Amino acid sequence: MIKNVIYILILITGWRIVSAQSPLDQLREDNSDVTRIVPGVGLSDLKNSIGLNIPTSLSVPVDENSYVVDSGDQFVIKVDRKGPAIKLYPSTVTPDGIVTLPDAPSVFVRGKRLKDVKKMLKNHLKRLYPDATVEVYLNGIHPINVEITGYTPVRGSINVQSSDRLNTVPALIYNQLQSIDDTLGIWRKISRRRLELRRQGQDHMYDLLRYELLGDSTQNPYLQHGDVIRFYAANTLYSRIQITGAVYEPNSFEFRRGDKLGDMLQFSGGLQPAADSGRIELARFNRQTSMFNRIVLTYPEDKDFALQADDRIYARFKKEYHQKREVWVAGAVEYPGLYPIHEGQSTLSEILKQAGGLLDNADLTSAQLLRTRLYKTDKEYQRLAQSNIQFLNEIEKSYLRISTRQLPFVVNVDFEALLTKHDTGADVLLVDKDRIVIPRKNRSVVIKGAVEHPGVYSYMPGWNYEQYIEHAGGYAPRAKNFSVKIIKHASGNWLDAGNDIPVEENDVIFVPQRDDFNWYELIKDGIPIAAQIATVILLFNRR
Template sequence: MFSLCKGLLFFYIAKLFKPIGVFSTLKIKLIFLVILLTFSLQTLQAQIFSSSKKDEQRDEQDSSSKFSLKNIPSIPFEINKNALEEPINPNKYYLGPGDQLVLSVWGEIDKNLPLAVSPDGFLVIPTVGRISVRDLTLAEATQKVIQEAKQKYINAEVTLTLTNLREIRVTISGMVIAPGIYTATQAMRVSDLIPMSGGLQTKDNLTVEEIEFMTKLRKPIRESSLRNITVQHLDGTFERVDLEKFYSTKNSELNPYLRGGDIVFIPQREIEKNSLSIFGAVKLERNNVEFIEGDKLGDLINFAHGVTSDASNLNLELVRFKNQNEPEIIEISLANLDFKLKPDDRVYVRKKENFHEKYQVWVTGEVRFPGVYSIVEGKTTITEIMNKAGGITKDASLAQTTLIRTQVEQISDPEFERLKLIPVVDMTETEREYFKSKSREINGAVVVDFTNKDTYETKESVFLTDKDILDVAQKRNTIRVTGQVSSPGLVAFESNKGYKYFIEKAGGYTENARKGRTKVIRASSGVWLDADEVEKLEEGDTIFIPEKPERDYYAIFKESLIITGQVLAIVVSTIVIYNQSK
């Protein structure tokens, strides 16, 4: 729009300039006015663009804040209110308005009378009358109704059956995502109400900014309490709910059924204060479990779902604060489950030493039965394991067989790790040599001469340990020739032949071959050797012929002339100075 307006203004200016000659005063004023309008439009466009950018940034900030964890609207979790975890307990279920029942009479006459509890708490039974069942359990109401009905149906059998549960209204408040009033049934427990209200408020519901802000102000991060929930009934009585204990013990007394008009309050708790922890040989290590006065060692072990099979029968270790800052260690018997705990106690359950340790090794490669074999660590020999594996095959190469100690392999070399981060050109000569040798090294390899059984059978250092890998290599029957030869590749191995024989078999040297730097790389160790120093090649070895470095002879000649000229200049200057000094 602004571009169109500016275009029209410039067209009008051009039209004013079209007549050749002396401009009139009116035309000059019009031209000045049009130019002024053009700049005003430009300024207005810049202001509107800047304002729109600010609005976009504000919208982005608003949208980012809208999509934070805190501002995501909670969606209460819908559950099937008619689903029952177990049959209704008539001694615990309280009848109330809306409950539907059937009074059945058998005898002289058979009849089923559908009934419903009236809003004022009565059952109206034809031919029997009004019977109050207010604040009565199902068992109490059944006894009362049958007793009244028997007066009318003397010789008949009378039963009262609950057919449909009424819906009740309960309130939940405190540390939940969506506190409010919800519809439930009396077959639901307190734990069923929590997901209906969106779940508990936890640290996960806070944004990163809120956590950082509270940390800076050294404010404690609070979460919902699972162990201090209170339920207030209409009659003014209270019940304390301990869901943490209920989940670990399944004691339903700790998670009661809801009643109409109940008010459930979820308090908050401070994380890492007034808590208990248990570690070690337990099925689930627990940290910062909420402490409740009266907690015992057995309760904490239940929170961890019990000890594991490798838990030591010896004393447990309990760390407790004697005062504000000084901890003390207390030894407790695992059998003393009634030992009373205090806030911030930490319990460590020791494991049995070497309990069911599974020492085993892997045997791979050219053996008859590759696989995993059990060993007695530090006692089982290589020969024993090879015999268990059925011995080596005809294609096995003992010279290239390796024993890898994986437990050593996991130990890192800080110096080697440091050198990995440094460019090779920036290394010193010693660092470069160390880096090259470590790069060629087989990590965790145990030095064993497998071609000489007597050697490794008498050395304690080669007794097998847990998780060793014994890899019996396959015969290669070849020598690899690579680098500057006419036909690089594999050449059939022949004993008692020197490296030049295999180079000839590979077509001989190329013109760019650097013959004096020929190397032999041992298959068994990866060591690089000068070819002239190798007395005997082994199958699987590699012969490497490097390429001559490219040289710019003109540049070398030019550099030589420059250096020669500089040397001559120094010599001449020295002679002149010497002669003048005489």
């Protein structure tokens, strides 16, 4: 009895028992133009898995706010009503520009924006199915033909898709130019700021550079069948706008009538944080002369300032904006490394304190403050060092010799007075790229040159240079023992050795060596001279 009641209810309500098939198998059984979709099956499943004829030519998204519908566009209309099934209606715009709808009046859509067409179709179907959810998809697009004319080596008709925009045409031209040797040279002569599009008897001028740099899609419209695109030659060197200075992308751009200061700043990526927005300088030529006027502008207040061909824009930097001034601390300190400074304010003692102070083995007698910027500016030393020594006079040779031996960029600092005796008068103001070097004590003396056993020896307090030389085995046979030098480690100065000159830690004792006497060279050079003298005497006696 209960089974009969259930059976009767099923018949009354129109329910039916679905066999144990997959949703897609159920769809394949329906060959009608209106296809039933079981919930859970998406539009992509339908296209890929059932035998419904819905050709797809749409491979890129389109902007429904600007895309214009025309004959050949393909729509898929989805009607989701209460119950287990969803209705799917494919429809193609007819040559007359009409979309046919099931059980509803046809709709004229050609020439209308895609967004408006979707709204119109939804409204028509909602009247028929007020309780249903209606969705409209653009599934395929129509091919179109456009004409290319003007200043371009490629002219004539080309086939494109209705989803293509204006910038597609220059790309197609460039691809066709790849076989030409001077592709870039030809390409640069074609203007990208003046593309004329004729549509239905009306001319419109577009600026593709504005689209490419700023993303202004109004300058890159969708193409329509029958469009005529005219290219113009790019403006010459004297019809460009140059912008340099504190912008992200300094460049020069083709001038287009109507350009404003704000346009060029945006084309160049905008002002950098270091830019002084109150010092945007513009140089403008006076008519046909080489004289120009200097105009100071402010941004953004003057963003609408009208530009002229051949204007030059200079975005000035703020004075010393975020200057990264640093000094390097090396050696026997707690935390060696780079330290930021306020140039003209930070002191040597302040930075050493930031570095954690000195280690126990710090050698203050050998500590140095190196002003490396001075070394780079000693142009005279650099000139002499690159010159042939034979062409230098005695003064130049002396300057080169002294500059080589001494470090000209060593700042005179009494480290012991500053750090041990806390004498503030010995403190020094630091500048950018200074190097503070605090060596570690190694208690040694270096002996070089003509001694029996040159090398590094332990420092012996109170010893003079002769005692160190004796400790190194004495003078070598060809030693110039009257020309011994003591090279001071702290200053780099070369001093004539003497018992009154103390030898300190890390000093160098240098013993020069006599050159070998070459009798062969002497005779070889002397014979021609003797022959010349003999000739002169002979001529004199004949007189």
